[in-house]
Amino acid sequence: MKGKGFWENTWKHRAHVVMALPVFLVLFFIMYVPMAGLVMAFKNYDFTLGIWRSPWCGLDNFKFLIASKKIFVSMTKNTIMYYVIFTALGTFLNVVLAIAIDQCVFKKSTKVMQTIMIIPVFISYAAVQFIVYAFISTDTGILNNTFNMGVRFYTKKELWPTILTIVKMWNSVGYGSVLYMSVLAGIDTALYEAAEIDGANKWQQIWHITLPSLIPMITVMLLLSVGNIMRSDTGLFYQVTRNSGQLYDTTQVIDSYVLNAIFKNSNFGFTAATSFFQSVVGLLLMLFANGMVRKIEPENALF
Amino acid sequence: MAKKGNAADLAPSRKEKKGLGQYILAFFLLLYTLFCALPVLLVFISAFTDEKYITQHGFSFFPEKWSMAGMNAVLRYGKQLARSYAVTIGITVVGTLCGLLIMSMFAYSISRPDFRLSKFLSVYLLIPMLFNGGQLAGYIVFTSYYNLKDSYALLIFPLMVTTMNVIILRTYIVNSIPAELMEAAKIDGAGEYRTFFQITLPLLKPSLAAVGFMMATAYWNDWQNALMYITSDNKKPLQLLLVNIQKSIEFLLNNNNVPASVRAAMGGGIPQYSSTMATVIVVIGPIMIVYPFFQKYFIKGLTVGSVKG
DSSP: HHHHHHHHHHHHHHHHHHHHHHHHHHHHIIHHHHHHHHGGGGBBOOOHHHHHHSSSSSHHHHHHHHHHHHHHHHHHHHHHHHHHHHHHHHHHHHHHHHHHHHOSOOOHHHHHHHHHGGGGGGGGGHHHHHHHHHHTTTTOOOOHHHHOOOOOOOOOOGGGGHHHHHHHHHHHHHHHHHHHHHHHSOOHHHHHHHHHHOOOOHHHHIIIIIHHHHHHHHHHHHHHTTTTTTTHHHHHHTTTTTGGGGGHHHHHOOHHHHHHHHHHHHHHHHHHHHHHHHHHHHHHHOOOOOOOHHHOOGGOOOO | OHHHHHHHHHHOOOTTOOOHHHHHHHHHHHHHHHHHHHHHHHHHHHBBOOOHHHHHHOOOSSOBBOHHHHHHHHHHHTHHHHHHHHHHHHHHHHHHHHHHHHHHHHHHHHTOTTTTTTHHHHHHHHHHHHHHOOHHHHHIIIIIISTTTTTTTHHHHHGTOOOHHHHHHHHHHHHHOOHHHHHHHHHHHOOOHHHIIIHHHHHHHHHHHHHHHHEEEEEEOOOOHHHHHSSSSGGGGGGHHHHTTTHHHHHHHHHHTTTHHHHHHTTTTHHHHHHHHHHHHHHHHHEEEHHHHHHHOOOOHHHHHHHHO
């Protein structure tokens, strides 16, 4: 009997079951139980009744979502727009930086420089917002004082996609390039030597040897990131913008909207519907991305 | 990277020439390094800049007047600062150590050959990465159903287990620790627990260092859970001091922490800008100091984890 064998096997491995138990429980209470909370999207949530006893309301919350086009569309649009900018520019810069560091012959200084480049990723956005403020505040900001511009950055929403992109790149490129550098370190140096003998110059070597060897990693990283289109770096959009309402048109993303709703204790039906939308779309994209990775680079698929 | 260096030593190759191109490349790298470093440097300079200078001339890399007022104000947070430090260090240490222990036990279990339940456990581990309840559902479940509002548990547990970290640890166990070692221990009569704690765990060190450092940073930098769940002052971690800095400075200086004489010495005003930056230093400082020691580990850890076995 197959079933019996399974239980015997499990009993034999009871020590492993015990060792797996703590993570099992943490995941259960922290990740799995809140999944059930998504039913809120279909309920008329009432604080005093809780999630389960609140009355069902069918698809009302979603109707509300679609009716209030402006907020919902604008934050979904922002979420996707920032994903595209950050991913495209980020990947490009990661690769350029990795190749630059790899090509540089001053190994010792490069190492120090690399150490410094990674530092920004360890500074929380709660702290980053003050650094950004020091540069762009209206009266005391370095930019305004150096160039005598007098720009009120914190009220100019059209400038924020650029500002946030710069901050994000400052924060993540140094760290992001590490992964690509590790691939570069694995390239057989004999390839370069052979190319040199054949008369290829540096650019030709980069174009024909370095770049092609990075393509699989780039593909995998891009595809895996697709699953996170709907999620953003909340701190960037909530802290760095100082959560300023004037900027919402260009800076509000789904995650920061939900966070605001939690603090204001308001609009839970709408927020729950948004959350549900975010989770389901995220799941579909993740399945799609993994399917693609499995086709192209099976050993890098998540499942 | 080390391997490559050695190879270059043995056979001088393409890495030898120091032409003009190399200097241009190095120059651009230096520019980018400055782009990364200057904002951090500005924090340090501003923290020691005279407050009046900032209000009149703005933040500057070359202030003409220096002052310790900002730093002094921060040190006068006194009790609250010490308390917040204790909270942050506490959750970071407890969370990281517990997380590392339970995640490596889990990773070890699911990597045992012939353990049939491991298939189920792997799927169970993976699902949260694909699908989750989102912030709102989490918030309501944690506060209304677990009744954990304003408790340390909500600073510790939500960050304790991440699927990616378990995968990194499992990959390391599968690829870098010879299964024969574990077999041999078993033949010598070691039980499962002993095999894990005395053979596997010590060999897992490089991977633990990498994952541990990343976890510790996540704990140290977590402001979101604190902002959502923590209400009482004596449980406020450092990041929350930063988030509520305006309130913090006013509250702390109006509080009884500061003797009247000191307040008078500061001219009644609060050195807002410089003390904010001083607080930033206090909050990010420890990571800056510890990070270089862990750099080689997490670079290795990242590399290992990226290649799934």
